[in-house]
Amino acid sequence: MTKKINLPPRTPSYQSILRIQRFMKNPIPFMNRNLHKYGDTYCFSLRYNKVNIITVDPDIIQHFLRKNENNYKKSVANNEVLGHFVGKGLLLATGERHAAHRKLMAPGFRPKSIGQLINFMDEQIDRYFLEMDQRIEKNPELIIDQEFSDLTFRVMTRAIYGDDMNQHEIAAFSDRFQNLQKMMIKLVRIPRLLKFYQMTGQTKFYEQVAKENNAYLNQLIAARRKQPPKEDLLGMLMSCRYEDTNEGMSDDQLREETLTLFVAGHETAANSLSWIFYLLGKHPEVIQKILAEREEIIGDQVPVFSKLLQLDYLNRVIDECLRIYPPSWITDRIAMEDDHINGFDIPKGARVIPFIYGLHHSEKCWPEAEKFDPDRFTKAGRKDRHNFAHLPFGAGPRMCIGRHFATLEMKMIILKMLKRYRFSLVEDHKVELLPLVTLKPANGVKLRFE
């Protein structure tokens, strides 16, 4: 007798929905509609993957990402094409290799270590704003997304490689990386295209760019080996040691891991800032509260790390922005063995999909979910809420290793920008969701500077 498998409710017509999606930029409304129709956990089939389970249930997500995480492996297949251009860093490692790498790198990403990067960030942000002033002078209306993309790239480069790159080298590195990123984004969305692009010679240019980039970084790392230890992220990673052998990373590993940080952390941070400034533009009263808190805690001093940690209201604003617009809006895992959770059977091989955007907009976790309200994150506001209701940085062993870096970077940029500029949203510029690899504002966010 065959055992009955109790799957979550199944959408009958997912194929047709997928067909429609191909013509639509934004699948989120379809996914939300299915959540209303079938409940917080539902299932759909694709030709090659019969069981795909989408969920916004925090209990079930906690089971997948934390409680029974050993049974759910991150599916890196779609991302494997990244390895072709930037090498295999933490993002692509699985199983024991991932655990060993993560343990090795963790000390470099603790708040105390990240706090040491503040001066690198500070200098780079000030320098960038001087250039932005000139653009604003020419045209006071700016699409802010490209600015944040350039700014966060430079801040990351400075924080990772310290003063090893001059401004000219940073610009050349940025050009090469942005070129590679264009190709990588296409391939992460449709990995099968790699073979086609290779056959038609379209990857040749990008392979050459990757080669030049690797040669440049190899040289930089080799030169660094001959210098006294530095306090940038590369320096921290160089000082990390494997527990069993007490050896550090090889030059190739250092190159791959530092490049991987850009892949994982550049677009996410830049998009977060675009969304944050969109929401601040809609809620100018929040800007006044951030500035008042800054005045009270930091005054006219240059912000030091310990003071930034005390900015409780700013923390709440960032948390609420990441709730409403989570850059990492979806993730997935593959079930290694049959499992069972909350009455549902999860067969071996099933793809489970925590739908983070849906979770962050679930009325069950977030009453009046569409309302922007930083006070949801006061101590009282957090009480009685599920621990897994807010997951902008994921959870479990693959939780974002760069979250303290990202938070410090965002805080520094927000504070400096609010102190320096007055701005408003350009009213007739429509902003919509564009959920690609990360959640972007379609058409960008347009600000008018005074």
Ligand code: HEM
């Ligand atoms: C606001 C900005 C950011 C957001 C929202 C974000 C979000 C995330 C999320 C959700 C994951 C886990 C994905 C999953 O479970 O499938 C992740 C992983 C990761 N993030 Fe971030 N991230 C941000 C910034 C950064 C930065 C600045 C860095 C680097 C300095 C970084 C480096 C990484 C790495 C290396 C991983 C892979 C970790 C692993 O697999 O062990 N992220 N990020």
